[in-house]
Amino acid sequence: MKFSANLGFLWTELPLPEAIHAAANAGFAAVECHWPYATLADDVRAALGATGLRMLGLNTSRGDVAAGENGVCALPDHVEQARASIDQALTYAAATGTRAVHIMAGFAAGPNARGTFIENLTYACDNAGDHLILIEPLNHFDAPGYFLSTTEQAEAIIAEVGHPNLRLMFDCYHVQIMEGDVSRRLARLLPIIGHIQIAGAPSRGRPDQGELNYSFIFEELTRHGYDLPLGAEYRPEGGDTCASLGWMDTLWSAPAG
Numbered sequence: 001m002k003f004s005a006n007l008g009f010l011w012t013e014l015p016l017p018e019a020i021h022a023a024a025n026a027g028f029a030a031v032e033c034h035w036p037y038a039t040l041a042d043d044v045r046a047a048l049g050a051t052g053l054r055m056l057g058l059n060t061s062r063g064d065v066a067a068g069e070n071g072v073c074a075l076p077d078h079v080e081q082a083r084a085s086i087d088q089a090l091t092y093a094a095a096t097g098t099r100a101v102h103i104m105a106g107f108a109a110g111p112n113a114r115g116t117f118i119e120n121l122t123y124a125c126d127n128a129g130d131h132l133i134l135i136e137p138l139n140h141f142d143a144p145g146y147f148l149s150t151t152e153q154a155e156a157i158i159a160e161v162g163h164p165n166l167r168l169m170f171d172c173y174h175v176q177i178m179e180g181d182v183s184r185r186l187a188r189l190l191p192i193i194g195h196i197q198i199a200g201a202p203s204r205g206r207p208d209q210g211e212l213n214y215s216f217i218f219e220e221l222t223r224h225g226y227d228l229p230l231g232a233e234y235r236p237e238g239g240d241t242c243a244s245l246g247w248m249d250t251l252w253s254a255p256a257g
């Protein structure tokens with residue numbers, strides 16, 4: 001199993017290029033981030049080039065954070081901002097060789113929100129080139145009122161958009177909280193999954209703590225032939241990422257031979 005360091009949660013005390021170097025030194029196979037826009041894309045690209053790591057994903061902007069926005073792409077009265085956030089994310093992804101862009105839906109509900117999200121996702125896919133477009137259900141406790149909260153809802157939207165670039169970001173932590181049955185759900189949804197993330201549940205601490213048995217999940221994924229890096233998107237205790245990394249060895253030892 002390979003792992004991607006989510007730099008939205010790991011090494012957050014470091015500027016993004018330095019965090020990329022820290023992830024490489026710690027043995028991660030890739031990195032991913034949340035909102036890199038305050039950092040010059042050239043600096044990120046240089047750090048990726050120097051370490052040989054790929055950036056697997058970044059998010060569209062949250063919008064007006066002070067006003068409590070968490071993405072704008074399902075907000076019927078924000079279509080212009082949504083398209084601008086998608087353009088910004090795709091431009092940054094192209095400049096840094098980032099694999100996927102996560103389209104943040106925002107706090108919204110109802111058929112108009114769904115229709116808006118589908119139109120904006122279609123726009124994103126039509127302009128994505130080689131980049132994957134991801135959507136991610138978030139749990140009700142961390143993101144109450146977020147438009148997308150279950151894999152079932154995401155699966156129906158992916159089918160309706162019907163574009164090969166559009167995939168599910170399966171965050172085991174959110175799925176465990178909202179729906180459970182994680183390993184069976186993972187296996188069934190693998191054909192539409194574009195990225196998988198991990199964290200302990202329900203705390204969002206390190207993956208070796210809490211109710212999810214990741215050793216089992218890793219074995220299952222391996223059995224299904226899944227070999228892309230899994231996104232380590234957890235909050236290290238006390239903010240000390242290096243001290244939190246023991247799980248990388250204890251949860252997974254590569255099969256012999």
Ligand SMILES: O=C(O)C(=O)[C@H](O)CO
Pocket residue numbers: 034059102136138171174197233
């Ligand atoms: O919160 C998460 O789980 C994410 O992966 C997103 O990037 C949203 O912040």
Ligand SMILES: [Mg+2]
Pocket residue numbers: 136171197233
């Ligand atoms: Mg996630």
